[in-house]
Amino acid sequence: MELVKGFAATSQDDYQLNIINIFRHGARNSARQEIASQTPAGMLRQSYAQSFERVNRLANALKSLGVQPGDRVGVMDWNSYRHFECYFALPGMGAVLLLLNLRLATPDLAYVINHAKAKVIIVDQTLAPFIEAAAPLLETVEGYVIIGDGEFSAVRTKLAPAHGYEELLAAAAPEYDWPHLDERSAAAACYTTGTTGRPKGVFYSHRCVYLHTMAVAMNSQASDQDCFLQLVPMFHALGWGGVYYAVMVGAKIVFPGMYNLERLDLLAKLMIDEGVTMGAGAPALLMPMLEYIRGLEQKPDLGRTRFFCGASEPPLAMMKGFHDLCGLDIMHAYGATETTPLASANRLKPWLADALSDDEKWDLRRKQGLVINGLDVKLLGMNGEPLPFDGKSAGEICLRGPWITGRYHDAPGSEAQFTPDGYWRSGDVGTIDQEGYLKVTDRLKDVIKTGGEWISSVDMENAIMSFAPALEAAVVGVKHPKWEERPLALVILRPEFKGQVSADDVRAHLSKSFAKWQLPDQVLFVDQIPKTSVGKISKKDLRQAYQDIYMK
């Protein structure tokens, strides 16, 4: 885009958006606000003022280890108050908070640390084995800081040289002279864990994070009357940005610490006990919490509480369940590592609240919602043409704006994920209706490209699943000599229907919602459908297994 210059303004435009200011100003206005942290020794309660002092000490400590502006520092921790301290101290001193995903395989973890050229790694002692496994592969790390609650000398680690987090803080000065950073400097980095290829680095600038923080605060009407629960793992896309906007508005913050993965339902107890009113999480976290509430004799009143929910579509039953049992509001949201992450959020507009039936409202709430004010969005069709926002035309969702990534760090060949006019291609296919509601319909790589048109594999799977005899279904596009691709359906029948149903029966059922040219050429009845490690249909495997079926 060509940049046009206007008349000279008199505003303080050189004053840079720096992440540390969020807490500097938060501590000024909300010094006594509480940060409550679940620890092995019980709930730890600190004030903003106490926490901000620790952030200052941490910066001094890291400086004493040689960390300088521009350096990358890897952090692997639970959702803890020390992780939170890293979220401010590292960007504040001009270093880059490199978030390390504790679920990465060792070679990928080492790849990320080496690729980002991290100088120091901060790791909780319970997670140190992951770093120890990667350590022999690390090329740039000069030292380690071990987070722990006991005496540092009690920690056995193969990492060297290693320092104790608390010992460093105790020895450091309580005030740091924060630099005034160019807002285009990287503040934090997250690596995407795509299904193909190496992880790719997204380096968030201070400007990006600051503007995203204001946008999320605005979109959740957050205030210091709120209490925020950090559910989303803080190594995912800035933990969805929650701690930054919580501090910006002066809200109480709750950290669950190293919670029991077998007892996610107990997170609901924490939520109720601490008076949580806002948060964010994936359905996999929220579902067990709903079950906990379902099991309570006395249901809590959570009518003020709202959670952003994303990563995958929140099941309708879950949204309704929270609403009916305790009044908790699930706001379906959409984003990715590349979008910091909030790109869209669902809310019911006042005129739709009046006009729609209850069922229609729930249908609407299932959409990914309105693209946040501040971001440009377009849907690109098969040939790169922009599609209308009519609720029907499905195209690749492309986003542009201050908190969207513009490239991947040092990743030759990744340029194709951006349009010539600077949009990031999400790889998701969706529609936008006339009210502006975004609906994600498929992954671009799973959509069936046939005769110049797209068919949503997800829509067709859902349609097959609404056929009584079908227990499970998968639909993929398979190469075709004439039509580029043609749909192939795999169906697992319920036991009682085995041998009773034909491919034509399935096609007849599908023809209620699909045009004739869209129907799958072949419908195969199978006993199993391959899945990925997280339980999703492995369409990659299916496409490979059946790659020749239409080529003969």
Add this chain to the structure above:
Amino acid sequence: MELVKGFAATSQDDYQLNIINIFRHGARNSARQEIASQTPAGMLRQSYAQSFERVNRLANALKSLGVQPGDRVGVMDWNSYRHFECYFALPGMGAVLLLLNLRLATPDLAYVINHAKAKVIIVDQTLAPFIEAAAPLLETVEGYVIIGDGEFSAVRTKLAPAHGYEELLAAAAPEYDWPHLDERSAAAACYTTGTTGRPKGVFYSHRCVYLHTMAVAMNSQASDQDCFLQLVPMFHALGWGGVYYAVMVGAKIVFPGMYNLERLDLLAKLMIDEGVTMGAGAPALLMPMLEYIRGLEQKPDLGRTRFFCGASEPPLAMMKGFHDLCGLDIMHAYGATETTPLASANRLKPWLADALSDDEKWDLRRKQGLVINGLDVKLLGMNGEPLPFDGKSAGEICLRGPWITGRYHDAPGSEAQFTPDGYWRSGDVGTIDQEGYLKVTDRLKDVIKTGGEWISSVDMENAIMSFAPALEAAVVGVKHPKWEERPLALVILRPEFKGQVSADDVRAHLSKSFAKWQLPDQVLFVDQIPKTSVGKISKKDLRQAYQDIYMK
């Protein structure tokens, strides 16, 4: 401040914050939201989509008149939907919206237009006489656009060349190709009307306005469930920014148009009829609205409604009155033309809500509130030394941040209003307590500087007024050969106390709250105290009249 560069980020940091995006995105997400405007012909109701089309037409029309990026365009209008259109079209096309105060005397109005070198003036036909009076003095204006509801040919004006606003819009194309503007370009300009010297120009950048807009939206928890009433005259400091944040969150907007200045109380009727939930205004506007509500047999429930209130301190009786009669919440706020204008806003923190008595809460609500997250504040003492935030030390309030002005446009000699480290000196004296609440205690020029210390003239006046025999009081600092200044008090006694009270009686009363060295050397009993045109004590006149009283 030295700027430190960190590691290169991958965010789209070149994407500029442009004001037009607020409406571009607002129209996408809230196309059907309503803009309700009081007009001579009744309520006009437009949708965001309709209004945005008119904004596009206006930009095309102005382009056809030769307006280009960087040009200044003066606008003088009531709080109308066309004024609103100018608020977006002019910044959007890269021109500068020069807000013209209809209360300026002709020479000052001409000075502002000439100083800003405005190319075009847009004026409502009812206000055209003000521009006509100034026209012979104007040096740079090439054309006029007349806003009116009738046919343009029906308007008689001496302004030439003149065009009809509606005729221009009707002839213009409905889509404008908005440029991508450097966010440091000026979007709008306001001239301060200080009591001394010529008006001084503040030119707001796009960046400044955009960040201010997000901050205000966040601080009022605004959403599309809200309805915003534009009470503040739109020629004052961007009308306090209301229309921008209303559009950003997708709220309904209400414009009172050319309302009856003798019947300000009717604004309360408009507020109730349209379901207003947020707005801003000075006490002078809000007081008559409260009287209207007091007169209603059936009091409305305005428990969701909150108004920022500033310019002067909202009387406690008014704040309580709104609260008790209808639940409307008055949020005391502080700012100036130089601060875009929101610098601080009062809200009751949750822990104070629990800890304070009702009286203490109301006392707290009278303070100017918490400096907005995003702004730096300091209090400077007599010798430029920073003072602690202890609720007692009073110093000049100095502000720094993205929406604070860094200089005045083309105003040699005004540099002294800024500190070497880039703070704007407000000219107000105040305290900040340990919770962060700002309290303005005096104007710097009215504060009494004596023996290296400051005495608040306002505090001393209030103390005298709490003395039963006193009807009115004024305190000023008068030059003194030894102590720099010494306080002088003027008191109007209630008729029944005339001749019954001595200067020592007044000093004895004052000594309950002031130290001996702070007491006024002279207390004069007078029949009248000189006032300014807006009814404030004219301390300038008093200082002049009594300049020699301590020099003899």
